[in-house]
Amino acid sequence: MALVLLVFFAGLLGHLLWHGAAGLSWELFTAPPRHAGRDGGIAPILVSTGLILGVCMVTALPFGLGTAVLLAEVTQRRSWTGEFVRRSLDTLAGVPSIVFGLFGNAFFCVTLGLGFSIMSGGLTLACMVLPILIRTAEEGLRAVPREYRLAAAALGFSHASTVCQLLLPAAVPALLAGFILGLGRAMAETAALIFTSGYVDRMPASLWDSGRALSIHIYDLSMHVPGGDGRAYASALVLIGLLLVINAGAMWAGRRLTAQWILVA
Amino acid sequence: MKRSPVTATPDGDTAVNASAPAGAAAAPTGAPFLALRRVNVFYGARQALADVSLSIDRVGITALVGPSGSGKTTLLTCVNRLTDLIPSCRVTGAIRCGDLDVLSPDTDVLRLRRRIGMIFQKPNPFPFSIRRNLACPLREHGVTDPRLIDARLESALRQVGLWDEVSDRLDTAALALSGGQQQRLCIARALMLSPDVLLMDEPCSALDPMSSGWVEDLITALRRQYTIVIVTHNLAQARRIADHAALFWVRDGVGRLIEHGPAAQLFDHPRHELTAAYINGVRG
Numbered sequence: 001m002a003l004v005l006l007v008f009f010a011g012l013l014g015h016l017l018w019h020g021a022a023g024l025s026w027e028l029f030t031a032p033p034r035h036a037g038r039d040g041g042i043a044p045i046l047v048s049t050g051l052i053l054g055v056c057m058v059t060a061l062p063f064g065l066g067t068a069v070l071l072a073e074v075t076q077r078r079s080w081t082g083e084f085v086r087r088s089l090d091t092l093a094g095v096p097s098i099v100f101g102l103f104g105n106a107f108f109c110v111t112l113g114l115g116f117s118i119m120s121g122g123l124t125l126a127c128m129v130l131p132i133l134i135r136t137a138e139e140g141l142r143a144v145p146r147e148y149r150l151a152a153a154a155l156g157f158s159h160a161s162t163v164c165q166l167l168l169p170a171a172v173p174a175l176l177a178g179f180i181l182g183l184g185r186a187m188a189e190t191a192a193l194i195f196t197s198g199y200v201d202r203m204p205a206s207l208w209d210s211g212r213a214l215s216i217h218i219y220d221l222s223m224h225v226p227g228g229d230g231r232a233y234a235s236a237l238v239l240i241g242l243l244l245v246i247n248a249g250a251m252w253a254g255r256r257l258t259a260q261w262i263l264v265a
Numbered sequence: 266m267k268r269s270p271v272t273a274t275p276d277g278d279t280a281v282n283a284s285a286p287a288g289a290a291a292a293p294t295g296a297p298f299l300a301l302r303r304v305n306v307f308y309g310a311r312q313a314l315a316d317v318s319l320s321i322d323r324v325g326i327t328a329l330v331g332p333s334g335s336g337k338t339t340l341l342t343c344v345n346r347l348t349d350l351i352p353s354c355r356v357t358g359a360i361r362c363g364d365l366d367v368l369s370p371d372t373d374v375l376r377l378r379r380r381i382g383m384i385f386q387k388p389n390p391f392p393f394s395i396r397r398n399l400a401c402p403l404r405e406h407g408v409t410d411p412r413l414i415d416a417r418l419e420s421a422l423r424q425v426g427l428w429d430e431v432s433d434r435l436d437t438a439a440l441a442l443s444g445g446q447q448q449r450l451c452i453a454r455a456l457m458l459s460p461d462v463l464l465m466d467e468p469c470s471a472l473d474p475m476s477s478g479w480v481e482d483l484i485t486a487l488r489r490q491y492t493i494v495i496v497t498h499n500l501a502q503a504r505r506i507a508d509h510a511a512l513f514w515v516r517d518g519v520g521r522l523i524e525h526g527p528a529a530q531l532f533d534h535p536r537h538e539l540t541a542a543y544i545n546g547v548r549g
Contacts, residue, residue, distance in 0.1 A: 076352065149350075150385065151389045156402070169392075169393075
């Protein structure tokens with residue numbers, strides 16, 4: 001089974017490399033798109049993607065962590081409220097992204113008046129990744145051995161200190177895993193962003209400008225721009241590369257944190 | 266924290282006194298430091314412990330013995346109110362620890378737990394460095410002066426005989442220590458807060474015989490400074506280290522205190538037939 005997955009992933013990567021490697025150049029990363037994206041680079045798209053992800057994570061992390069602590073540490077495991085929130089999150093995690101897009105459009109763009117902007121897109125993505133982030137963080141917190149809680153309580157630690165000084169550091173690997181899953185999902189998102197961050201491929205000057213995410217750029221080139229396939233493959237290669245870099249970076253950070261900060265410092 | 270004078274004789278007989286509900290054991294030499302009166306514990310509708318009354322003086326070792334499920338550990342967790350962590354648990358009766366009314370809702374539980382250290386069956390150092398394991402309880406209770414923390418840290422590690430073994434690797438992971446070292450570290454961690462009472466829940470049972478011996482020697486060495494209440498299934502150990510002992514038994518599914526008094530008396534001349542049967546290995 002693992003081999004099948006490996007072959008599938010290698011095939012996907014090989015296909016992208018075959019078609020997209022030729023398009024990789026310094027210009028791709030530094031120049032704006034020309035001729036509707038057939039030529040030029042993807043610099044503004046990379047900046048927009050980064051900004052959207054930034055808004056998404058800056059908003060989602062505190063909310064996600066806070067809710068996870070609430071679910072794991074404050075509400076009783078089988079309490080009505082806890083169960084209700086958990087079921088809601090699990091349902092939200094399965095809601096198609098296009099629905100999040102429509103919600104984001106109605107709420108952030110129209111009701112809050114943020115318009116088609118990086119801010120609207122980032123906030124919509126935050127709503128979308130929150131369920132994954134909260135559930136993985138909650139499981140991570142729950143997985144911290146009960147002995148630690150008992151030891152902390154017996155030493156006169158307040159509940160708040162136990163959470164901040166002990167449980168959160170001990171749950172860092174799980175929190176990072178949730179962060180990577182969330183970031184991966186946000187990065188690859190297309191449908192939710194078409195209606196919220198828009199698809200203008202100019203370099204954004206602020207968070208209130210419209211901006212085109214990498215995945216939308218790929219979609220646009222492959223669907224609406226005849227002759228845009230080369231750049232679409234190159235962009236897809238960049239997207240996959242970024243995902244791999246983020247994964248590897250987070251794994252490295254997790255190992256480093258576990259080895260040096262949590263276990264030793 | 267001022268300690269009350271040590272009242273023990275060299276053999277420790279008068280250090281701890283347990284007064285039995287029904288004519289057992291010796292009379293206290295003074296006001297007991299730890300006094301339990303008619304303590305009952307319920308988990309939901311099920312009663313786990315019934316009518317336990319026990320008085321313990323300022324210093325010495327009191328061993329709680331008896332079969333599994335007789336409520337020994339439950340009794341320990343009532344004293345530092347770890348029972349508060351179990352939502353369905355209800356404790357009635359009265360427990361006094363020095364000047365503190367343990368079960369009163371007005372009692373500052375965090376202050377109480379600072380005065381009553383607890384050592385668990387399985388060593389449970391935090392997944393941090395040795396230094397941070399020892400420093401974090403002090404920081405939690407408002408001590409931030411690094412020099413003071415370092416001084417206390419060295420003193421606690423010396424008390425448990427770990428200083429020479431770990432002084433050159435205080436910043437390495439506590440979980441890398443051996444089981445016995447981890448348990449001694451946990452005892453040092455409890456000592457960092459200068460507690461009056463040490464509650465020990467089978468502290469040697471998860472250790473190999475060698476480590477168990479070291480930890481036992483350590484507990485014996487601490488008997489003159491602390492009120493130690495130890496739960497043990499090892500009767501030989503209880504006989505070796507305890508000044509006083511108490512036997513718990515399960516009757517009708519409820520844990521009860523059967524007999525308590527000076528250890529020598531309880532082990533050599535038990536008054537209750539259950540005690541005699543348990544000690545002689547006939548029952549339990």
